[in-house]
Amino acid sequence: MDCVNLVFLMLYTFLCQLAFSSSLPHLCPKDQALALLQFKHMFTTNPVASYLCDSSHPRTLLWNKSTDCCSWDGVHCDKMTRQVIELDLRCSQLQGKFHSNSSLFQLFNLKRLDLSRNNFSGSLISPKFGEFSSLTHLDLSCSNFTGIIPSEISHLSKLHVLCIWSLFGGLYDLSLSLGPYNFELLLQNLTQLRELNLHSVNISSTIPSNFSSHLTTLQLSNTHLHGILPERVFHLSHLEFLDLSSNPQLTVRFPTTKWNSSASLMNLYLFDVNFTGRIPESFSHLTSIHELDMGFTNLAGPIPKPLWNLTNIESLYLSGNLLEGSISQFSKFGNLRELLLGYNNFNGQLEFLSFNRSWTQLEYLDVSYNYLTGPIPSNISGLQNLLWLKLSSNHLNGTIPSWIFSLPSLTELDLSNNTFSGKIHEFKSNTLLEVALNQNQLEGPIPKSLLNQQFLQVLLLSHNNISGHISSAICNLKTLFLLDLKSNNLEGTIPQCLGEMSTVRILDLSNNGLSGTINPTFTIENRFNIIKLNGNKLQGKVPSSLINCEKLEFLDLSNNELNDTFPKWLGDLPHLQILKLRSNKFYGPIRTDNLFAQIQVIDLSSNGFSGDLPVNLFQNFQAMKTNGENSGTPKYVADIYSYYYKNSLIVTTKGLDHELPRVLTTQLIIDLSMNRFEGHIPSIIGDLIGLRTLNLSHNVLEGHIPASFQNLSLLESLDLSSNKISGAIPPQLVSLTSLEVLNLSHNHLVGCIPKGKQFDTFENTSYQGNDGLRGLPPSRDCGRDDRVPQETIPVELAQEEEVDSPMISWQAVLMGYGCGLVIGLSVIYIMLSTQYPTWFSRMFVKLENKITTRMKRHKKRY
Incomplete structure (x- = not known):
């Protein structure tokens, strides 16, 4: 009984202490609060610094010493020790240099650190990141870090997630890189990794085989990998996401036997790798796969049979290959959300779109640059969720059916480089981002609905028979950056408001019948890089407001009727590289000191x-x-x-x-x-x-x-x-x-x-x-x-050249000499009869002697 009372007393005391402790304020340690505040003051906040984010806000803005740092936005503390263990500053609009002695490295107990999608202004990644020995998550992606990723990162042996990727690496401009042996070292020490993302990091090595067996996500796209992909990668039993795209020097061979990852792999991206061999039967075991990208991998011939077994596939990318066969065969895939087949050799007609009524979920369809023929079917009604429709560069003809203009969610429409005819009808939606109907035989005016699109960025209607005037309503397109209406039958004047459009980068109205003066008044807010008004009937002077186009690189006003002196002030445009004023009525001298x-x-x-x-x-x-x-x-x-x-x-x-x-x-x-x-x-x-x-x-x-x-x-x-x-x-x-x-x-x-x-x-x-x-x-x-x-x-040299020529016969020389002698005697007679100066006589005699000597020498040769 005493034991029971003792236990009860101890439990009561513990609960009282717990209740008492919970009523006291639990503040994070002062040194950690101070370290965070010092870190905050190293940066400014700028929304542009996180422009890659769908949404961003300055998490550090309300940090201040009067409140508990554990309550600060993005800061998470251990519930018992109150130590800062997580710091999430993703998309926090931070801008400035990230110094290697940053106070951030005083937070020794950090387990999760996310600094992604800020702008650290080309800072190097500090080796001190390797001192966070408890770290399980590290994300430094898209924050403008540069240089070599330090080998000390490999000391973080507890890491589950490592993301250091860059969005704008490009094939030739990788600002982040790994040292010669750092990749193998990373894989050797980070044995607990679940996710590894080094997209657009310059690795420039072969791929070692010692990956963590726990890996679920491996993203190594655009990393300059080369050599042969180890087969062990396909046998990582937990692998769900594999992306090796944009490594053209990397050779990939699929296992011929069933993969260990077959049951788990859902996303496989092998765009632009060096694929060898055929797709083996083992591919048919990828029954869980939802997305497959094998674009630009040199696949050729008919669609490989193992692909037809991927019945759960939702996204299929096979663009840029040499695949062939009828386009209708893809109606076998009933769950497709994305189908991208551009740049292949597929043929046939688009009737298959009307066969499969279950394609209501299809959002992206791209079969451009193939050999499709005939008109687009007019009886299609099952594509109401379509966002992309890209059928450019085929042999399609007829009129554009009305169902396309009625798609409620369409954002990108590309029917360019076909032989479509008829009018462009009014669009029913207001969701368009890009419209490309160029290089067809379309006619009629520009639809009013196109000029009232709220989000339109690209409008390409060139090389058609479009007529009428350019309405000033075109200036309602507040997000437009590319307007190409060249080579049509447009007439009338250029709307004055075009010069006030602050987002347009390319304006091409060339080869139409536009007349009048160049009306637009270009404001200082404009961002024009290219202006082409050539091949019209424009008159008058070059508008001086063009001097406000400080970003202008290309100006073509040729083949008009402009009547002006040379617009020398154009030389003050700092980026102007191409200037064409040919075939106008410019006049006067060119006098300029402009640059x-x-x-x-x-x-x-x-x-x-x-x-x-x-x-x-x-x-x-x-x-x-x-x-x-x-x-x-x-x-x-x-x-x-x-x-x-x-x-x-x-x-x-x-x-x-x-x-x-x-x-x-x-x-x-x-x-x-x-x-x-x-x-x-x-x-x-x-x-x-x-x-x-x-x-x-x-x-x-x-x-x-x-x-x-x-x-x-x-x-x-x-x-x-x-x-x-x-x-x-x-x-x-x-x-x-x-x-x-x-x-x-x-x-x-x-x-x-x-x-x-x-x-x-x-x-x-x-x-x-x-x-x-x-x-x-x-x-x-x-x-x-x-x-x-x-x-x-001199006559002497001319005669000398003629005599030396081996092509001249002796008879010709004799005739020439005879004629010369007659003329010479006549000249002497005139000279003597007119008392010509004696120096002329001496010169003539001397010349005659030289000719005689040359003739004798020439006779001896023959």
Whole structure:
């Protein structure tokens, strides 16, 4: 009985103490609160820092020393010890440098730490992260960390989750990397890992086989892995998610026997890996798989039979292969939510969409770039949840059926590059983000419903027969960044409000029938990178408000009726790289001190510009003064949104008009042809050593060809034809080994045509219309190679060249001498009868003696 009382007394005392302790405030340790406050003050808060988040808020904003840090947003403490054990600052809008001596490392008891989706401004990942010995979850993803992930991370042997991935790594620009042996070290020590995500970390190694047997998620996409994937990865019995995409040097071979992970694997992503062999029968055991991505893996032929057994599949990505067969076979998959089959060789018609009534859950359908034919069925009613419909670049025809315009949730519609005809009907929904109906035969006006879309970002209607005016209602599109209406039958004026659209980056209204002046008043808030208004009937002046387009890279106003002097103020635009004003009515001299420092293509041809060539303009072409030949990866001018929009450019080079689908940053062009420029060609052009094309033809230029042109080592096309250029062709031009086209015709050039290298390849047409040039055709001998051509050729030398020529017969020489003697005697008679100066007589006699001596010498040879 005493024992029972004793136990009861002890229990009563414990409960009283517990109740008493629960009534007291349980504060986190002061040193930890201070450490958190110090950490807070190292950063500013900026919503842009967490722009990758669907929603974000500054969790640290209300942290203050007057409250218990365990109650602070994102801070979690142990219920008994009150030590800070979890810190969740994901999407907290933090911005600033993360220092290696951060007070955060004083929180020794942390078990979970999430700093993802902030902006730590290119900070290095501190080795001190490896001192959190109790850590089970570490997420540093998408927070702008850079450099090498320290090997000390491998000390965190209790880790269950490690996420250090970057959203914008790219195949050639991985800002985070692992040291040479760190990957194997990570796998060796982190034996408790359940989730490993190193997307876009530059690992650059083979894959070791010592993965944690507890792994459920392995994401190593875009990590420069190479070699052969160990088969053991497919036998990790708990594996649910495997992503090895975008590692083209990684070879993947599937096991031929049943995989240990077959029952658990639900997501398999092998996009753009080096797949070898056939898909084996073991693939049919992946009965739990919901998502399969084998795009761009060189699969060819009919759909492999084991795939048809994946009856639970919801997302199937097979784009970018060489698969073939009828598209209708995919009606076998009854649970599909996503079907992406673009860039293959599938054929047939889309009737299968109306066969399977159970496809009510289908959200994404992409069968673009195949060989589908016929019209789109008009009797389809089971796709009411469709978000994407992409059927571009097939052989589809007919009218676009009304059910497409009635889809209630459609966000992306791409029917481009087919032969659809008829009108574009009004859309019933207000959910559209992208509409691409370009390169068809559609007609009629732009539907009003398209101009009232609340979220529309991309509108592509080019290369159709669309007519009517551009309504000012288009300015209601507050999220639009790409507007392409080129090559239609649009008419009327350009809405003035277009210049006030603050989100548009690309505006292309070229090749229509637009008239009037360029109305838009471009405000300082605009973000235009590309403006193309060429090929219309626009008149008047270039609007001075274009100076507000500080991000402008490409401006094309060519083939209009603009009547203005040269808009020199355009040179103050800091990023302008391409300027085309050709085929207008511009006039007057070009006098400018404005920079044009980034200009790479300038085309002022077919106007009425006059005066001397603008020396100051050439002096300011800084981008042309560098040789970009060894710049590494090719880059393109104004190459934004290239997936949607091909930024083509028509240039006259090598004597022909060429359309460049994209403009390389090394494609440097000056075209000032067909104007009224006069005076000499400035030698300073020779400083533009990156120049590829120079066209100064059809002007009234005079003087000599500058010898400084020998510095243009990359020059491919030089056209100086139809001017009044005189003198000799500088022999230094022979050094231009990149020169493919040369046109010097119809000038006043004299002397010998240089020989050797590229000059041995040019035809007579390069020189015709220059009566003083010798050496035509180019194979004809024009004297010793070391002789410098002279502008005026003495009679003595001319006769000497004729006599030396082995092609001249003795009879021709004798006839020439006879004629010369008669003419000579006549001249002597006149000279004597008119008392001509005696020095002329001596010179003539001397010349006659030399001719006689040469003739005798020539006779002895034969």
